[in-house]
Amino acid sequence: MARYSSCIMGDNSSVTSGESFSSDSDRNSLSNYLPSTSRKPPRERKRDSDVAKLGGSLKATADTLQDVDRMLGEYQSIARTQASSINKLKDKISSPRRSRHSSLSSLRSADLEFSTGKERGRRTYRPTSPLRDYNHASDGEYRSSRRRPRSAVRFRDDVRVDREHIHDIHQTVRDLSADHERLESELEREIRNRFRQSNSLENVEKRLERKLESIATKIENRQKVDSTASAPLTAATLSKSLTEALKVSQSNLAAPPPPPSQLPLDNLHLKISDIETDKRRLNNELDLLKQKHDQGEGARRALSQQVEDLRAKLREVDDERHRALRLAEEFRDSEKKSRKKQRDMEIQDLRVQLSHMISREEGEVMRRELQKTEKQRQQLTEHIETLTKDIRHKEQNSNSLLSEVSELTSAKAKLESDNSRLLTELEQVKSSLRDSTHQHQKISQELEGLQADLGASERRKDDMKSKATEVVKLWKAKCKSLQKECDELKDVNIDHANRSDQLANENDSLRNQVNSLSNQMDRLNKEMADLLTSNQDLEDKIRRQEAEFKDLRRLKSDLEHNNHEQSLRIQQMERETRKMNDQFINYEAESAQLSDKLAASKEEVEQLEQQHRQLKNANSDLLLELNKKSQALEERDAAVQDLEVKLLTTEASESALKRELESVTSQLSKQQQTYEKSNTDQLSKIERYRKELSEAKARELKTGEEYHKRFKHLQIDKDAQVESLRVDLEEAHISVQNVKRQAKNQSDEYIRLEQKYRKLEDEFQSYKSQTKRLKEQSDDLRETGEQHEQRCKEMEGALSDAKAELMKLEQLHKMLTQAVRTELSVLVETAEAGSEYKYSDNSASDILAELASTTSWLRRVMRKAHDTERQLRADMKMRLAQETAEKGELIAEIRRQHESMDELGDKHRQLVENVMSKEDEVNKLEDKLNELSIHVEEQKALDDAVEKTKILERYQRLQHAVSSLKQELRANSSAVISALDSSKDSKNSLRQRQVRISDIVTSNDGSQTTLKQLSPRSEVEGQGEDNDLQERIDAYSKALGPNSYRNVLEDDYLEEIQGTYINELPEVPPDLSRDQGYRSSVSSSANYKPKAVIEKRRHSTPRKTPATKL
Known part of the structure; x- marks a missing residue:
């Protein structure tokens, strides 16, 4: 214009x-x-x-x-x-x-x-x-x-510019609110994870149900967050400022249009008021952000203190546990040393006793021994039969154990193969999902670019149409006005030409008159002076008329020149209109091509969505198979079930993240249609969500690797447990006194752990109360967010009303311009009409x-x-100087606010990182607490079972020991009487006994009791034979080893019988108190144990693993 x-x-x-x-x-x-x-x-x-x-x-x-x-x-x-x-x-x-x-x-x-x-x-x-x-x-x-x-x-x-500025501030507020809601959702998620982990002692089915419920709630929360994030969030100050601006605009519309001199002043006042309201609003937003930052720092400090307290408590628990383990190991070592010392002392005492008994009454001893050897030979045969039965039973048990071990190894190999296959399938599914997500992202980017190009082309097309119509209208009006002026000037030229012709005719007539007057000069001498003066006047008039005629010719040439220029300009405008039409046609062709591309891209997107659905279905089938296999594996291994449940949760989180991505992309497409200038913000959001996806995928990969490592560790632990089972089959149980002392120590430790566990429960309840408070705060924040959304909707309605009012103002402006033009034309016409009317009759x-x-x-x-x-x-000029000064101040303040916003953003990021790290630490601490609680409960159950089995064993041992002692006393009494009669054949029987003993040593592994029973009688013939027997006994004990199952059992029974039940034996008669055979029979009967007692002890005593493994 x-x-x-x-x-x-x-x-x-x-x-x-x-x-x-x-x-x-x-x-x-x-x-x-x-x-x-x-x-x-x-x-x-x-x-x-x-x-x-x-x-x-x-x-x-x-x-x-x-x-x-x-x-x-x-x-x-x-x-x-x-x-x-x-x-x-x-x-x-x-x-x-x-x-x-x-x-x-x-x-x-x-x-x-x-x-x-x-x-x-x-x-x-x-x-x-x-x-x-x-x-x-x-x-x-x-x-x-x-x-x-x-x-x-x-x-x-400028209203539009201010609106764009307000829109940018809306975007920043939106980003902050989205980050806040995301943090709230993450806090809720981790709080639910903690509550879920606190109930880890429940059944696996309940755990799975709870985890599925938590995943569903997470998905709902994410959907709610996405739905709320789509709406713009604004502050209350923005609504107030916009309402004030609307009131001012309405008052301006209602009032009569001011003169052109007052319009810029009113606009400047409005702009200054808008700038002041924006300044106040920014200050309020900064205050709110500072308050939120202070609240976040307080929560962060409280969480850091809680985490440090939990760490200190866990350290104390670990130190106490290590102390208990060290004390138990020291106690075991001391007990082993005391046992060795006691055994050495007993061996020395027995040697001294043997040496004393050999020096006394060798004849009586030989006789008694010859009588007793025959009876012992019978006992040895019976005992050998029992030993062979025991050995067969042991072989059967070892075969069954080996078969079980082989089954376990095969099952473990199957599980490993299944797990590896499932892991490969999961990796393939993840790779396919990644490829699909990448393709979807590329296509979404292409769609966004195409939509942006379409929007830009449509805008250009509309602008070109509007501008072309305006230009054509203006040129048409101008051409009409010029044509009118040309017609008027042509009429004026025609009038002037007629007048010039009349003047020429008059000049001819005057010349004729002058000729006539010159002829009549002679006649009219008196009128000569008058005629001369009139002639001069006429000549002056003619000169003036000629000058005016020349001026009119010049005007005519100028008008023709102007008409020529206007015709050239009209031709140029026609060329420009043709170019505009060509460009418009090109734009329509481009829009058609872009629409075709859009249709093709939409079809590709639908195909990709179908592929994505197929992948989801395959993933769901895989998940069902994993669930079935996990149910099958739950009976064998609880740890593998936990790992599979965690994998399911990670896959659910992946699906939730993908749904979030889909919702975000849909929201972005909707926002691109409604808000043309928010493309960059949406792209930044997409990049942020992609980064979060990449981080989540990296975390999932890390968790998968950790789970794989844990699974390997569990397999190694299982192998170690199998080996420990094999070793435990050959190892012996700890003595009753050690068990009592350990039980006392464990009860004390259990009491301490209970106290600590109560303290931890109290702290956990306090933490629960804090989490409830945080939830309430988050609910309040959500309510405020909804209020802000409503206000944003009201603001959008107000903005639409403002747009309508702007359109009205533009129409009014057009009307004013047309009125000015008509008034100017009317003024010219009235001036001409008034001149004709006035000068028609006046002088x-x-x-x-x-x-x-x-x-x-x-x-x-x-x-x-x-x-x-x-x-x-x-x-x-004054107003511009004031505005420049105020704008400089505003720019400085906005820079400060921008710097403060950057600092707040950095602090917010640091807070988020600290919160994430501390949440990981808290999860680790909770895992440790759960393991400790499980360990304490298992230890308690083991202690109860051990005490019960010990009581039953002691009762059975007492019964069998008393019965066996009575039988052996009767047999020994009869043997002593018969040994007095058969003392002659002792030498031959002793030689035969030595041969039998050597055969027993080579054939049986557990016959040390017979050697101990017969060892005191082997020294009758002399010190040489005693030394041979002692050497053989030592060699046999070394071959068996110190940790053999049978030696420890025999030592336990010897200690129990000698230390607890020797007082129940009947008194020895004075005649037989010096009898060597009686003493040896008593000692051999003390070492004898029936088969039923050994088998019951073997099957009834539970396996007790070392404390380090627990």
Whole structure:
């Protein structure tokens, strides 16, 4: 519009210059013709008055148009400076990730206008108008001292700029609220995980049900968060400021339109009030962010203190556990040493006793021994039979154990193969999911680019249509006005030509008269003077008429030149309209191509979605198979079940994340349709979600590796347990005293652990209360978020109303411009009509007086206009200086706020990282607590079972020991009586016994009791035989080893019988107190144990693993 107004100005100025009707020339012409008015004919006077009126009206219209153009140029310069300052502020506030958005900026109406070199330097980005070549050399023609004209509508463009600025602030608030809600959801998720882990002692089915419920709640929460994140979040101050702006705009609409001099002042006041409200709003937002930051720091400190307390308690528990283990090991070592010492002392005592008994009554001993050997031979045969049965039973047990071990190894190999196969399948599914997600992301990016291109092309097309229609309308109006002026000038030329013809005819008639008068000179000497004077007057008139005729010819040539230029311009406009039509056709073709691409991309997206669904179905089938196999594996191994459950949870989290991605992409597509300028924010969100996905996938990979490592460790532990079982089959149990002491120590430790566990439960309850408080706070925050959403919706409605009001204002502006044009045309027409009406009958003096009055009135109007212009310029300069100062202050404050926002963002990130690390630490601590509780319960159950079995064993041992002692006493009494009669054959029986003993040593592994029974009788013949037997016994004990099962059992029974039940034996008669055979029979009966007692002890005593393994 400004360009076309400047063209009109140029045309008017050329017309006025061509006609040379300036104010000074008018004055000179009037002053020259004033003294001769009385002598002019009425036609000439009328013609002069018409010409003067035309020149005055043209001059007035040119001046008024110049004033309007200057005012519009001032308005445009003010709006441009404000738009440039707001763009700079917006670019400084916006983050660097939104720099790409400048290339996709919307086409504005100011892009069609000219721009000087200074204004180009101020541009933050170049416009995208196809109608202008900004690097063309012809732009220098329009660079002049006056400001570039602009249409009167454009002073409201700043509302749009402010709206964009408000939209950017909305985006920042949205991002902060989304991060806050994400943190809340993560806190809720981890709190639920902790509650779920606290109930780890329940059954596996209950655990699975709870985990599935927690996953469902997570998905619902994420969906709620996505639904809430789609709506914009704004502060209450923004709603207040926008309502105030709407009220002001409504009041402006209701009030009558102010004069053009007051419009920029009102706009400046509105802009200053808007800037102040934005400043207040930003301060309020900073205060809110600081409060949230302080709250987050307090929560972080509390969590850090709790984590440190839990660490200290776990350290104390670990130290106490290590101390207990060390004490138990030291106690075992001391007991082993004491046993060795006792055995050495007993061996020495037995040797001393043997040496003393050999020196005494060797004959009686030999006789008694010969009698007793026959009976012992029978006992040995029976005992050998029992030993062979025991050995067979042991072999059967070892075979069964080996078969069980082989079955376990095969089952373990199967499990390993199944697990490896499942892991490979999971990796394949994950890779396929990753590929599908990558493809989906690429296609979504392509779709976004295509949608952005379509939106840009549609915008350009609409702008081109609107601008082309405006240009065509303007040129049509201009052509009509020019045609009217040409017709009027043609009529004037025709009138002038007629008048010139009349003047020529009059000149001919006058010349004829002069000839006639010259012929009559002689006759009329008296009238000669009068005729001479009249002749001179006529010559002067002719000269003047010739000058006027020349002026009219010049005017005619100028008008023809102007008509030629206008025809050239019309041709140029027709060419431009053709180019516009061609571009419009090209844009329609491009839009059709883009629509085809969109359809193809949509089909590809549908195919990918189908593939994604198929992958999901396959994944669900795999999950079902995993569940079935996990149920089968639960009976064999609880640890493998836990790992599979964790894998299921990770896969559920993957599916939830994928659903979140899908929801986010759908929301992004919807927001791209509604908000054209939020593409960069959505891209940043997508990148952030991708980063979170990559981090989640990395975490899942790490967790998978950890689970794999744990599974390997569990397998190693199982192998170690199998080996420990094999070793435990050969190892012996700890003695009763050691068990009692260990039970006491364990009971004390259990009491301590119970106390610590109670303390930990109290602390955990306090932590639960804190989590409830955090949940309540999060609910309050959600309610506030919903309120903000409602306010945002109200604000959007207000913005739509403001847009409608802006459209109304634009229509009003168009109406005003048309009214101004019609008024100007009416003024010219009325001036011409008034001149014809007035000068039809009045005299020349009246006409001159009226012309003088009109010129004086025009001078006064011009002076007033100049004065008002000067005042307006001074006021505008003052206002501009004030605005520049205020804008500098605002820029400094906004920079400070931007720096504070960056600092808050960094602190927020650090808080999030600290919270995540501490949550991991808390999870580890909770795992340790669960393991400790499980260990304590298992230890308690083992202690109860051990005590029960010990009581039963002791009772059975007492019964069997008493019965066996009675039988052995009877047998020994009979053997002592028979040994007195059969002392002669002792030597042969002893030799036979030595041979039998050597056979027993080679054949049996557990016959040490017989050697001990027979060892005291082998020393009858002499010290040499005793030494041989002792060497054989030592060699046999070394071959068996110190940790053999049978030796330890025999030692335990010897200690129990000798230490506890020796008092129950009957008193030895005085005759037999010195008898060597009686003593040896008693000792051998003490060492004897029936088969049933050994088997019951073997099967009833539970396996007791070392403390280190527990």
